[in-house]
Amino acid sequence: FCGAYGLGSRDFRPEDVLGAYEYATGGGARQDGRKAADGEHYFVLGVDHPYAVISEERPSLLPEGVIAVRLHSIGGWGMITTGKNLGEIIGAFGEYVADRYQVVDGEGRKEALHISANPRYGSEKKGAPTAYFLVVSPERVRVNCDLRHVDAVLCCDPKAFTHTNPLEGLVQGGVFAWESDEEPEVAWQRIPHRFRREIVDKQIRLFTLPGFAIARQATDREDLQLRMQGNAFLGAFFRLSGFLKQNKIGPEHFREVVRRQYEKKFGRLGEAVVESNMRVMTGGFERVRKVEYGEIEAPDRSTMRGRAL
Numbered sequence: 001f002c003g004a005y006g007l008g009s010r011d012f013r014p015e016d017v018l019g020a021y022e023y024a025t026g027g028g029a030r031q032d033g034r035k036a037a038d039g040e041h042y043f044v045l046g047v048d049h050p051y052a053v054i055s056e057e058r059p060s061l062l063p064e065g066v067i068a069v070r071l072h073s074i075g076g077w078g079m080i081t082t083g084k085n086l087g088e089i090i091g092a093f094g095e096y097v098a099d100r101y102q103v104v105d106g107e108g109r110k111e112a113l114h115i116s117a118n119p120r121y122g123s124e125k126k127g128a129p130t131a132y133f134l135v136v137s138p139e140r141v142r143v144n145c146d147l148r149h150v151d152a153v154l155c156c157d158p159k160a161f162t163h164t165n166p167l168e169g170l171v172q173g174g175v176f177a178w179e180s181d182e183e184p185e186v187a188w189q190r191i192p193h194r195f196r197r198e199i200v201d202k203q204i205r206l207f208t209l210p211g212f213a214i215a216r217q218a219t220d221r222e223d224l225q226l227r228m229q230g231n232a233f234l235g236a237f238f239r240l241s242g243f244l245k246q247n248k249i250g251p252e253h254f255r256e257v258v259r260r261q262y263e264k265k266f267g268r269l270g271e272a273v274v275e276s277n278m279r280v281m282t283g284g285f286e287r288v289r290k291v292e293y294g295e296i297e298a299p300d301r302s303t304m305r306g307r308a309l
Contacts, residue, residue, distance in 0.1 A: 001036070003043040003053075010046035011145035018055035020045060028053055060149035063139045067241050068147050071132040072166050073156040073230065075125035081265075082230030083132035086237060087117040089261045090136055096257075097247050113247075116141035129157065129164060136243065152241050154233040155179060156211060161192055161302050173203050175240045177233065177288060181210035188294035192302040199293070206291035209236050214283035218276040228280050234258075235284030255282070 001024045005012050022028035023043055026036055032050035034040040043053045062068060073079030094113030097103070103112040114137045121130040133147045152175040153166055160166040160178075170176060176199075180187045187208045191199070199206065211232035215225040238244055244254055259278055266273045 001041045001043070003045060005045040007044065007047050012046065013145050013148075014061055014143075015055045015058050016045040016053075018057055018059075019043075019053040022055055023053040028055070058148060061143045062135060062141065062147075062149065063137050066135055066137040066141070067152070067243055067246075068135045068150045069133070069152040069154060069237060069241065070147055070150045070169070071134070071154045071156065071230075071233065072160050072164070073130050073132070075121060075128050075130050076226065077156060078227030078230045079130055079132055079156060080119045080121060081227070082234050083117055083119060083134060085231075085261055085265060086234050087115050087134060088264075089234075089258055090115055090134075090243070092257050092261065093243075093247060093249060096249075096253075113138065114140050116143070118144075120146060129160070150174065152237065153177070154237060156230055156233055159304050161190065161195070162304060165195070167195055167198060167204065170202065170204055173205065175205050175207065177207040177209055177236045177240060179211050179229070179233075180208040181213050182208070184208060184289055184291040185294055186301070187291050189299050189301040190304070193296070193300050196293075196296045200296070205240075206293075207236070207240060207288045208291055209233065209284060209288050211284065214280050214287060217283070218280050228277065231277050231280040232284030232287075235281040235286075236288050239285045239288055 003020060005016060019028060020043065023030070023036060029035045030040065030043055030050065031052045042051060044051045045053065071079055071083060090113060094111065094115070098110035098112035101112060103110060105111050115135065116137070117132070117134040119130065119132045131146070135141050135143070135147070148169040149171060150169050151171055153170055155166045155176065155178045158179045167176060178187065180190065182190070209232055211229040212225060214232045215228040218228060219225060238254060255278075258281060259274070262274045262277045266277060
């Protein structure tokens, strides 16, 4: 048998591995319905194509005890920077946890937390949807692809439901935090009907966060308001993910570590910039609002369109 994968830079996923195995051993078919028993020995993986094979089984290969998060945003809104900052802040906490518990791996390194982070974007993505994936794990992360099993989704894009499914892969009881300054009952109506039943069945915990409003209070520059909005969701991650409680990190230590990262990243621009980023992060931590489930058949206002004049 022979096949092709990685076409168009597609990820090589666990379900692709299983699909190739099932096809080669006679248990699966290509999208065109042809099987190995028909003498077809060629297949492709990861693309929508008549020769494509894929398994119905979609396993998560993440270790036990991980926190996996996906961030949705728009190119140019600073989410990649936010994701990098989040990874570095968690890395600093990892050093603290390793020292506290004297965690040493087989090679003598103090590593209590392992981080895997990668963005999905390109130079052509300015103004278009982007995503960022991050995993915090007590052991090495060996998965190197977009995550389809996540514990939390931080959605900085208020219009995400109009062009994608930001709930994809959220685990039972997972967290969904969404950019909105509307009342919780209105936010519920912004979710399309087809997703509401999934939210209820999976007991997904819904929250809204007025990230743009928080950023506007920190700066008058519109371009900075866009780029700083992600900092609010960084704060929301630490409020909602359970990371601080899981690793026994107090509020003072939390703020100290975040400030050090902002000083490292923005210190050359002056103390005022560091302080404004801290205000946005703290606002995100404090201003998340829980959304109670509404009626499944409540009006669908997910188009985000205003009133016609």
